[in-house]
Amino acid sequence: FQKVLYHDEL
């Protein structure tokens, strides 16, 4: 399953 792309920011 696709991990929630929570911290997609640097």
Add this chain to the structure above:
Amino acid sequence: MNIFRLAGDMTHLLSIIVLLLKIYATKSCSGISLKTQELYALVFLARYLDLFTDFISVYNTIMKVVFIASSLAIVWCMRLHPLVKRSYDKELDTFRHYFLIGGTFVLALVLNEKFTLQEILWAFSIYLEAVAILPQLVLLQRSGNVDNLTGQYVFFLGAYRAFYILNWIYRYLTEPRFTRWIACVSGIVQTGIYADFFYYYFISWKNNSKLKLPA
């Protein structure tokens, strides 16, 4: 990815390039706070733990590696490079940054998205980044005259988070469930800490005079 975030990341990258340029070109780190550089290395190490576990994009991975590598290289340079370390203003760089580390870590234990190691360290890195510039600003006030590259370094470092605030506003308006309170509030505090620096930086730019921070 939106234009504000890209501008923010590029400005952040630019600040690191300016700092590397200053150290490499002048073979000196006078006016640079080693404590701030150590705090930034800690910020990146604590935040990018997911470097090997979560793949988000090539861009994201490359930037994380660049930020970690450059921050460690700068700390190494200021501590160990025979020529550079001599110009470090050890007696001026006396901010007790361990309090910043302790305080922000305790805050991260209390205020985080989820009580897991990764989330606590992520929140810790966000809070620590907000205050990491303090030793540098104190050093600039003590050292009086600020050389151009150091002034530009601090300016770009402050400007990048301001772009991120625009990015959060944009994402809040365009993405249904977007809420990033920890990053957003901390980012506003971080940008606010630069406010007086921005003011004196603007004055010096307008009068075309040397940047001087009042003691």
